[in-house]
Amino acid sequence: MTVPRILARLSAVAALASVVVFGATALLPSDAVDARTGGRATAAEQDRLRAELGLDRPVWRRYADWVTGLARGDAGRSLLTGRPVGDVVAERLPATLTLAGAAMALTVPLTVALAWLLGATAGRRSRAARPVGGLVTVAAALPQVVLAALLVTVFAGLLRALPPVSLLPAGGSPLDDPALLVLPALTLAIPSAAYGATMLGGAVADTLRRPHVAAAVARGVPARQVAARHVLPFLLAPALRIFALLAGGTLAATAVVETFFGYAGLGELLAGAVASRDVPVVQAIALAATGVVLAGFLAADLAAALTDEERPC
């Protein structure tokens, strides 16, 4: 696929995602005025507020206005507090990107290691294979809250090595005190890597079974070289796709993890914005997350295009 076609496809996906998110939020029962008045206002007062916020217009019209605003670089104002959405999101975006980045920095090597373990043992009746596979499956299914509580009990409670909550310094960055990132990042990375490994493990097993790998091993090529030259190039594209997917999952999971650790990021904001039907805020965050995932897929597609040309046989 050519680069322009890839870009066109991604733009179409981004546009579709924004329609779906807008529609889904609009279809939820109750709206921002209900949230804003806490159910304690008269119907007339609520109608007045709806008109003030433009919520009395049809959904398609609101969407069109939102898109027009966005084209001008204006993400609108929060329906709940009237604050500019750009301000609200920008306040928290760096914290979440840092956390998600730290989580992915753990997820990527963990995924590769676990996938290698699963792929290399697949098909063999080795004693190591089954418990490893079982553990990975359990880790992939572990809810983040449970894992977070477990990690806090061990590392903050028993070992006293890490803080149990991750309160960011006022006006500072999470990098001022990296210890704050460890437990939330591990909470995000472990299930995500396990899930990724179950997907990538199959690709590893397939590649290892290819005749040219066996031939290289038979020729006496050292294991490291076999891995680097004859196996990894085949795994690059599927791995990047999986990492893009995991990045999206990691961003989504920040909602739970940030709240648990008191970490002031976008996930925490998104949870509240959905609960109070603050559509412009939800849209902005969803769009940012979609952008991250699509950028990942773009990288994966480009890598696939490149490795296809140079694929050794």
Add this chain to the structure above:
Amino acid sequence: MKLLHAPSGVLALGLAVSLSACGGDEPAASGAALRYVTVGAPATATHDPHGGIINQSDLVRFGLLYDVLTKPRPDGTTEMRLATSFTPDAKLTTWTVRLRTDATFSDGRPVRAADALFSLRRVHAKAAENFGRLLMFDVARSRAVDDHTLELRTTAPYAEVPRALESISFVVPDGTRTFDRPAPGSGPYAMTGGDLQNTVLERKDAWWGERPPTRRIEVRAVIDPGARAQAVLSRQADVAIGVNPATARQVKGNEDVTIVHRPAMTMYPFVMRLDREPFDDPRVREAIKLATDRRELLDKVFLGYGRLGNDLLTPADPSSPGDVPQRTRDLAQARDLLRQAGHGDGLTLTLSTTTSYPGMDTAATLFGRQLGEAGITVKVVNEPPDTYWTEVFAKKDFYTGFFGGIPFLDVARVSLLGSAPTNETAWKRPAWDEGFAAALATADPAKRRAALGALQREIHDEGGYVVWAAGDGLDLTSAKVADLPTGAGFGSNFIERTRLLP
């Protein structure tokens, strides 16, 4: 098989690096800064002090940045702030309010009556969002007499004007249009850094009041009560507002921390609509109240942190009647009343609840079981918290409600008067409304209090609320914190006297 070794080594290395990068304990509390962690969600964080203020973190910040006209003391009496005196006319509809002459905004302008009037009008205009806090005022006919004198008009005789201003009368400069950032304030502190989630405030030497003991206060919003408690336990904060009863029990005996009680803050009353069957029959309501085991509910939902309820909605209010006998459980009489009401063969009810506040669902389940012992079959339905306050609250016949320590006059305005937008029990009694108006037209404080008390007693006797307990507000602080506000309601948002012991 050799292929296995390299990656697992990488994995081990990665974990080792990530662990060694993380230091040990946090530095101990620095002497001058008070680190205060409280309830607040980013989606509702706001710079506007006059609309619907959902986050306690915002209220506390406003209390430090802005002056209010009056505020409540822990004992329920009124403390003067920007206002120095209130003088009503004979009809109690026109009030002359004198203001301090020595207050200045952070931009150097003096605080004038016009600023106060502008702010009150803004609060009034946002009635839909702030539960109609200032609807008793006729703000159009109120005026600024001179720079330091206000003339406030009320729509009907209103003897409690100083108390009516005890809530969100935050004063900003006349003409302030945008609230994308803090408006200039005349309060004891100025915002010097951080954001709405985590605000850094520094003491202002020019403030008119007694100099606050703490130079720097950091106010931080954290949604999760467990995370707030952990912040104090791990010494990342000095104060955690609103922790769970389970946390309070856990830290018993821990000498590094203290639990501060704010009495009678949280109520999850069971709400019965008087205009629907079977609750339109007073015998059914009485039977349900008698079948309630209040002690068990208090012990299991609030773990005993609170006081028994007596179907009075505002036990901490100075006007709450002190001589109402405590309702206790009497299953035999409850069954008898049900029989008289024609439900001798049993009665089946559906009770809604949610998880908006911790323990609401437990309370409903327990209550359902208790009513079962009186022959009432209760089906408990757990509704999603997102839509509970718009779909269930003030709509269903029988559900679990919430009050957070607001005074009686506020409860009456939002839930009891015939005109109340959310008269959830359908308590529509013209005589009661007239009694309320008459009480507020009574100038003598003792007589007024007695009249308001009688109105509350009528709710106890015949109303649709089962108030089984009032849970304490529980705050966790390091042992070095002193003078955290302890009153119920709005007064606990003013923390300028809170300090760290040396």
